[in-house]
Amino acid sequence: MTHTHEQAMNYVYQQVLQRLLSFFSRAERTALQLMIQRLVVAAGGIERIGEYKVLAIQSGARDSCYTLALLRAAQLSIAGRAPATFKLRVATLRTNGASSTALENIHRSFSALFLYDDPRVEVVMVDNREVLPFNHLASVSEAGRESNRLNLLMVGHRRAWTGPLDLWDDGYLATGEFYGQISRWDRGVDALVSSDTPRQQKQFMDGLDRAAQKAGLKASSYPESGYEELFARVDELGGDCYREFYAGHGHAQWRPAECFEACRRTTFIDIHDMLVSNLEDRWPLLTDFLGFQPDELAVQLSDNEFVSLSIFAHVRGLEACYVHGRTYEAGVAEYVQRTLVMMRRKQLPERFCEQALEKFSNPTTMSDQRARASTEAQKNLGLSEAQLVCLLFAPFVENGASLERFLRQCHPGMLVALPDLHRAMQGKPAPEQVLQWMADVSGLPVTLIGTLYRMGPVARGEVPGPQVGDTQVQALDIDASTAASGERSTGH
Structure with missing residues (x-):
């Protein structure tokens, strides 16, 4: 870069800073x-x-977009008053469930903040354990999509079918491994900066520990629940958090392997106390400057950042239908009921409650919503409705303890093959049609089903929260009697 070009770019960066600061309140500037x-x-x-x-x-x-804007403002502010400023690595983990809207939000925020061409900034993404330059137009690789799908299923199946619906715990494990590796890549980083609240930090650390146990790894020996212990916990888990599942199977390694530091020096800097503005005051910066396009309903309703709102509601409907013998509509209604209670306790704007009711309370569109959610799950997660139902029952762990119940409830025609199913999971010869059925209904190769067969479920206590019988829960105007006949068929 020539001196003239450097001067020109510094002028551009200062213009970016001035425009960015124009969206900050006095409290935010402080x-x-x-x-x-x-x-x-x-x-x-x-x-x-x-x-x-x-x-x-x-x-x-x-x-995360708002936090990035704050960090960029800090970086450019220091650059304007000191000979040098800190370097910034911005990293994204590519997952099957990431929406195109999220990727577009990332790209627009990078462009608005002039990150792409600034030599002080690295913008990277990880796909199937490979570190690559960020590209919002690139789809997740086929190998990455398949690896993500298998990881989701393997972690998700290690639960007691009667326990909480922790089907998406793999997201915590994948993210924890990602934190550990991206902080060691290319000479490493000095600090992770996050604005997650203490509650969000605890939720993540608890989820990471639960997912690690499901992956056959040891429970945490660190009592702290915040990110201060994140990297110590990640080091404790090791570089490959899925090794107990795939021993003897081909599994991608982190690469380029020569670019990872043997030791990590990363610490944690907590800035959640510096997010002084309320959520409503941040929207001009987010939408007018960063080009952020929100899905407001999803922001307020989603129980878990690793799966979309529609898929989560869909799974609750399937759980009611197949596990509890009620209707799909009743399961979705219960999910929305609990969420509305939470929203009103948090005193969120009533328009979000109205959006939820409009989206989920119309019985004439429920079948269409179910079909769309099923299509979304197949497209984004690579899972059919039959495979989601199988995941709900977790029938393979603990030597197939709940397999017979799963068959009686969903596939009674396969009860006659129960001995063959057990033989197959034990690694013994079994009819080809039985092996094919196992792969189709679970989405897993028989060898990995055998791995689950030799593992036990990982249980946890129920999380306190509003129950269906709470007097504060108001019934939604959903006519559960409109359930279509034959809805309990999973298609297999």
């Missing part, structure tokens, strides 16, 4: 100065800030 001070202290002083590298995780969600 918080920005405190964040700069926190970063400078962590770096060991302003004279060492140019050697300091910060990691930010970008998911395309509202809060």
